[in-house]
Amino acid sequence: MTEKFLGESVGKLGFGCMRLPTIGGAFDYKQINAMVDAYLEAGFNYFDTAYVYTGSEEAMRETLVKRHPRDKYTIATKLPMFLLKEPADMLQSFEVSLERLGTDYIDYYLLHGLDAVQNEGAEKIGAWEFAKKLKDDGRVRHYGFSFHDTADKLDEMLTNHPDAEFVQLQINYLDWDSTDIQSRLIYETARKHGKPVIIMEPVKGGLLASEDSPISKVFKKAAPDKSIASWAVRFAASLDGLITMLSGMSTLEQVKDNIKTVKNLKPLSDSDRAVIKQAVDILNSIPRVPCTNCKYCVENCPQKINIPVLMKIYNTYLVHNSTANSEFPFMMATKDAGKPSDCIACRLCEAHCPQHIGISDIMSTMSKIYE
Numbered sequence: 001m002t003e004k005f006l007g008e009s010v011g012k013l014g015f016g017c018m019r020l021p022t023i024g025g026a027f028d029y030k031q032i033n034a035m036v037d038a039y040l041e042a043g044f045n046y047f048d049t050a051y052v053y054t055g056s057e058e059a060m061r062e063t064l065v066k067r068h069p070r071d072k073y074t075i076a077t078k079l080p081m082f083l084l085k086e087p088a089d090m091l092q093s094f095e096v097s098l099e100r101l102g103t104d105y106i107d108y109y110l111l112h113g114l115d116a117v118q119n120e121g122a123e124k125i126g127a128w129e130f131a132k133k134l135k136d137d138g139r140v141r142h143y144g145f146s147f148h149d150t151a152d153k154l155d156e157m158l159t160n161h162p163d164a165e166f167v168q169l170q171i172n173y174l175d176w177d178s179t180d181i182q183s184r185l186i187y188e189t190a191r192k193h194g195k196p197v198i199i200m201e202p203v204k205g206g207l208l209a210s211e212d213s214p215i216s217k218v219f220k221k222a223a224p225d226k227s228i229a230s231w232a233v234r235f236a237a238s239l240d241g242l243i244t245m246l247s248g249m250s251t252l253e254q255v256k257d258n259i260k261t262v263k264n265l266k267p268l269s270d271s272d273r274a275v276i277k278q279a280v281d282i283l284n285s286i287p288r289v290p291c292t293n294c295k296y297c298v299e300n301c302p303q304k305i306n307i308p309v310l311m312k313i314y315n316t317y318l319v320h321n322s323t324a325n326s327e328f329p330f331m332m333a334t335k336d337a338g339k340p341s342d343c344i345a346c347r348l349c350e351a352h353c354p355q356h357i358g359i360s361d362i363m364s365t366m367s368k369i370y371e
Helices: 029-041 056-065 087-101 116-125 127-136 151-160 183-192 216-222 228-237 252-263 270-285 307-320 327-334 359-370
Strands: 013-016 046-048 074-079 106-114 140-147 167-170 197-200 242-247
Touching: 013 029, 013 252, 029 056, 029 252, 046 242, 056 074, 056 087, 074 087, 074 127, 087 106, 087 116, 087 127, 106 116, 106 127, 116 127, 116 151, 127 140, 140 151, 140 197, 151 183, 167 183, 183 197, 216 228, 216 270, 228 242, 228 252, 228 270, 242 252, 307 327, 307 359
Parallel strands: 013 046, 013 242, 046 074, 074 106, 106 140, 140 167, 167 197, 197 242
Antiparallel strands: none
């Protein structure tokens, strides 16, 4: 269940605090407290939050810091790279996180969401040096980064910043051999550099946990007594070099199911891997909108809608029959651009689409689903 990395053991199951339960728009502390207590009682102790997870750091103060001894848990939070403009912004963000959390140090501090573009900003404002200084000053115990890009970019970052102690990667069985997420390749790159790994999105934000998924019958036939999510959890938690595997749990039942899976973790057998491959083949065979991200449509859209990104989000919906894990991508796609409901059906985009996609009709459908 546990191995020692960076001189300590945190357990293979990490508590992701991005999707905490709410009632009427406010955190459901009765349920959150029960979830946190059950998780700690099971012998786990890694809590992951971030500056940009609205209210999450404050929730950790209330449910964790105020209710449990500080040496019984570790907290990970993150420096919001895409919000920072000046070097002074980094210290201000760090101090805000400390205040929200009600603690005077962070156990695991991450540069948040690095890709090639975000890393250019990190280099420019000295974010790597800032994180290292926080560790030298004892305000951070360990520092690393979360990553969203290709394996060659990860190799470059780890080569340029060998002092980074760990890396957080998106890894799950569906993305393992994908050409965009490259879960296998980025994992192998991190291990090549000798870096322990924290896994995020093991169930792809809930998309690999749904009983309504096209793959649920495959897993239930193979193991009627196991949850759909447990297959994805086992796949991720079985990898070597793992500090922990984060699960963004929203209910006490999810906590208990994950505890059961991880505490009784069994390596995947050849027959298990065959079942997972069957599930992946089913998901990959589902028809998608044939968008190639050429961006010809964007140049001619009077409403400035980020059509290619919205097409990617819509394809995820088509494959999984769920809007789970789409809140943040949709927010980022529409933050500085038009929403699907802004589409005026002028069809200029369609006139320039090499794939002849009915974009306007899809925007109409998306506005009903996502807005």
